[in-house]
Amino acid sequence: MRLLIIEDEKGLAQEIKHFLEKEQYKCDLAFTGNEASELIGINPYDFILLDIGLPDRNGLDLIKEIHEFNAEAYIIIITARGELTDKVNGFNLGADDYLPKPFSLIELHLRIQAITRRKFGHNQNAIVFGKFTIDTQARMLNYEKNLIDLTKKEYDLLSYLVLNKNRVLDRMQLTEHIWGDFYEDDYDSNYIDVHIKNIRKKLQKYDDSAWIKTLRGIGYRFEI
Amino acid sequence: MILPKTKLKNQLAFINALSKVLIVLLLVFTLPWLVSRISIDQTDDKLIENLDDVFVLIDSLGVDAFFDSDSDFKAFGSYNILKEEFISIEKFDSDSLINFINYSQRIIEDELVDYRVLSYSFEIDKEYYIIEIGKSISTILHFEKQLKRWAFLFMIILLAITVIVEISVIQYMLRPLDLIVSKLKSTSNPSSFSFKKVKTNTSDFKYLEETLHSLMHKIQESFNNEREYIGNVSHELLTPVSIIKSKLDNIIMEGKLNEQDMLKVFESKKTLGRLTKMIRTLLTLSRIENEEYILKDEIDAVQTIKSVVEELEDRIGAKLLNIKIDFKEPHILLKGNQELFFNMVYNLLNNAIKYTHKGHIAVESKVTNGVPEIVISDTGEGIDSNLLPYIFSRFRSFKTGKDSFGLGLALAKKIADYHKIEVKVISEVGKGSKFTLVFPDN
Structure with missing residues (x-):
């Protein structure tokens, strides 16, 4: 997977690169619109992360250029809110996804994975742990042939943990993921814990393994 | 005269x-x-x-x-x-x-x-x-x-x-x-002002109109500047926040720190989260003030409340509260902005949950004297009558309680005003609060 990160804020661009390279992506950086324009013309990319608030170029023009020279690339727009109005949202600009700043790197990774799964067809829609299968298309969890009844939030939480297996997900990342824009900043409240407790109960009916490890005060880690 | x-x-x-x-x-x-x-x-x-x-x-x-x-x-x-x-x-x-x-x-x-x-x-x-x-x-x-x-x-x-x-x-x-x-x-908004000239030979009217036009041009200009300014501020504030957040994300995920240091990093992230939420809410407030949201969605207020309740059900459950729902009026229709309207109801209901520790939250829809109303009441802490006039002010903090009312209620009120919805509050300390949304009668 080859990625181009177009972001004028070097600190942020490097941080994204650092994270994604660990996830085995090959990343190029462009700090200006002109640099980006050059790279788009030369290299084929699978993903392009585009901050549309660039100082030297209009982000919308860059999208046109990407469509022209790098038609295969998936575009994820990253932007500070308020730059886009109701009338123009990320999607009708011709982007595949849209992330408002500040976003969590895990969330970014998840979006990339989701697009990748869409791109490579249905086989990738199943995530397996033990004898459990998560069908990301149908949003369902099965144990062998048994459907396990999860609420929407429980499903979101579990699939998020599984997709980021063996990695600490803090309460903030979990909260922001399941409540989206409407997350509350009371990350210490026990809403997440209640959900995790319920998920554990439902999994334990079939399999006694301690899939979800608690990091006190911080968050959870799905271990496999 | x-x-x-x-x-x-x-x-x-x-x-x-x-x-x-x-x-x-x-x-x-x-x-x-x-x-x-x-x-x-x-x-x-x-x-x-x-x-x-x-x-x-x-x-x-x-x-x-x-x-x-x-x-x-x-x-x-x-x-x-x-x-x-x-x-x-x-x-x-x-x-x-x-x-x-x-x-x-x-x-x-x-x-x-x-x-x-x-x-x-x-x-x-x-x-x-x-x-x-x-x-x-x-x-x-x-x-x-x-x-x-x-x-x-x-x-x-x-x-x-x-x-x-x-x-x-x-x-x-x-x-x-x-x-x-x-x-x-x-002209409800300077941006919708029509600069078409009125036909007249009277010099006073000509002067009046020309002056109005030039003033309107100036207002529109500063209006646009303001909008640009908000965009810039949001970019300038949120980009650094984004950098810090990514760095902290990377530190935590690498998992090299011991648990104590990890907690400290997480604390910083939480503070950053509060800051982010605040900036975003302020931006939304400014954007409403600038009338950047278009009121063109057909909203069913009752339906929206149902989905907000669904969204918050786990929180109500986690606090062992009951939710009483009584939709006497099955539909309350209005034109507005769905996202903002959802946000308003969410803030009001979330606020009720936040300050209620036992008892119930009640949501009701009804028509009183031909005017549709939605009532959100709780058996929570209640608000002191001295503070009641200030609950919709931004950043008004009170020494009496642990929290200021923050921005949630200010935003809810601003959204209500934007939709011409009246908000009535009755509250008694120790007994609970009752927020009534009175919808415009059309």
């Missing part, structure tokens, strides 16, 4: 009509009097002329020529057939000299007639005589009566015609002003 809250053209028409009525009343009462006064003066002049004529006769013929010489009774009288005039000369018992004109009623051939009578006494050969010359004024009195009646009618007609004509002239002349006013009325 004269009539409160009335259009200029109506005021002008009113003043115009009023002054005309005054003039007409004045004329109706003074004109007949004036006319009769003039006629009487003329009659008097005529009487004096006639007296002179009589004296010419007396001088040439002598006074005795007028009297019947056979009779002892020295008197002469004559009147014409129509009794318009009479003259009488007789001996006068008094030796005083009189000379005056006055009104007098005389009976001539059994008929009472109104006369203007000149009485004049004179002396010849030690004998005193009196001459009375009378002219009937019944025609004058009749004319005066008629004049009173007809003048009144005529004036009313004249009044009506002139008032109608003048009102239409005023209407026509003030039409540009009307157009300018209606242009302003239809």
Whole structure:
């Protein structure tokens, strides 16, 4: 997977690169619109992360250029809110996804994975742990042939943990993921814990393994 | 000024009509009097002329020529057939000299007639005589009566015609002003102002319109600057936040830190999260103030509340609270912005959950006196009546409690205002709060 990160804020661009390279992506950086324009013309990319608030170029023009020279690339727009109005949202600009700043790197990774799964067809829609299968298309969890009844939030939480297996997900990342824009900043409240407790109960009916490890005060880690 | 809250053209028409009525009343009462006064003066002049004529006769013929010489009774009288005039000369018992004109009623051939009578006494050969010359004024009195009646009618007609004509002239002349006013009325937002020129030759209106246009241009410009500014501020603030957040994400995920350090990093992330939420809410507030959100979605308020309740059900459950739902009105429809409306209801309900520790949250939809309402009540902490007026202010912090009301309620109120929804709050410390959303009646 080859990625181009177009972001004028070097600190942020490097941080994204650092994270994604660990996830085995090959990343190029462009700090200006002109640099980006050059790279788009030369290299084929699978993903392009585009901050549309660039100082030297209009982000919308860059999208046109990407469509022209790098038609295969998936575009994820990253932007500070308020730059886009109701009338123009990320999607009708011709982007595949849209992330408002500040976003969590895990969330970014998840979006990339989701697009990748869409791109490579249905086989990738199943995530397996033990004898459990998560069908990301149908949003369902099965144990062998048994459907396990999860609420929407429980499903979101579990699939998020599984997709980021063996990695600490803090309460903030979990909260922001399941409540989206409407997350509350009371990350210490026990809403997440209640959900995790319920998920554990439902999994334990079939399999006694301690899939979800608690990091006190911080968050959870799905271990496999 | 004269009539409160009335259009200029109506005021002008009113003043115009009023002054005309005054003039007409004045004329109706003074004109007949004036006319009769003039006629009487003329009659008097005529009487004096006639007296002179009589004296010419007396001088040439002598006074005795007028009297019947056979009779002892020295008197002469004559009147014409129509009794318009009479003259009488007789001996006068008094030796005083009189000379005056006055009104007098005389009976001539059994008929009472109104006369203007000149009485004049004179002396010849030690004998005193009196001459009375009378002219009937019944025609004058009749004319005066008629004049009173007809003048009144005529004036009313004249009044009506002139008032109608003048009102239409005023209407026509003030039409540009009307157009300018209606242009302003239809402008809810400077950006929707129409710069189409109103046709007028009146320099005042031209000046007024030109000034308005140039002011509107300036407002639009600063409006756009403001919008750009908000965009820039959000970029400038959120980008650094984003950098810190990514760095902290990387530190935690690498998992190299011990648990204690990890907690510290997580604490920093939480603080950053609060900051982010605050910036975003402030941005939303500014964007609402700038009317950047378009109110074009067909919203079913009850449906939206249902989905908010669904969204928050786990929080209600986690706090072991009950939720009571009573949708007496199954649909409350309005035009607005779905995202904002959801946000408002979410904030209100979330707030209720946050400050309620036992008991229940109740959500109700109903119609009171034809006006749709949504009531969100709780059995929570309640709000002190002293603080009640400030709960919608931004960043108002109170020493009494652990929390300020923060931005959630300020945002909810701002969104309600934007949708012309009234928010009523009743609260009692220790018993709970009740927020009522009163929807615009359409």
